Amino acid sequence: MLGQFQQLGSAPWQPTKTHAIVESAINLFSDWLKHRREMRELRDMNSGDFARIARDLSVTPAELDAVVRQGPHASDELPRLLKSLGIDETTLSRTQPFLQRDMIRVCASCQQKTLCKHDLDAGTSAQHYDEYCPNASAIDELGQRP
Structure with a gap:
């Protein structure tokens, strides 16, 4: 019987597609738990501290709350879009930090995520972002439209 186990175990273990799906599900659940924890911390914060953080970020408390509720990946599309347009995000953050911060806020609350990700x-x-992207006018302001 031991020989049967050795025979089964003789081939090196190979990750399968199922393993990748399970790992992805675990990571998604972990991100969700982390977001819930962060939301709880925000709810426990007094309104004065929350308002001070919002003021430091140059947004209203309501805008900050809306962005936080979207989760940590709510504006992941923005760096990809900027790169596709040839806009250097590092330079933007150095030269126009308030514009970049506003673009992040706008991206986080965008309702066109599916279309944006597809493009x-x-x-x-x-070729298409200006048809639906709420940051199109900010990008035009940069004067770097393709």
């Missing part, structure tokens, strides 16, 4: 994945963002 980013397809490599067609530069």
Whole structure:
């Protein structure tokens, strides 16, 4: 019987597609738990501290609350969009930090995430973002439209 186990165990273990799906699900659940923990911390914070943080970020407490509720990945599309348009995010954050912060806030609350992600994945963002992106006017302000 021991020989049977050795035979089964003789081939090196290979990750399967199922393993990747399970790992992805675990990571999503972990991110969700972390977000819930952060939301609890914000609820426990007194309104004065929350308002002070919002003021430091140059947003209203309501805007800060809305962005926080969207989660930590709510504006992940923005760096990808900027890169696809040839806009250096590091330079933007150094030269126009308030504009960048506003763009992050706008991206986080955008209702066109599915369309944006599709265009980013397809490599067609530069041709279509101005049709739906609420940051299109800010990008125009940068004077770097393709």
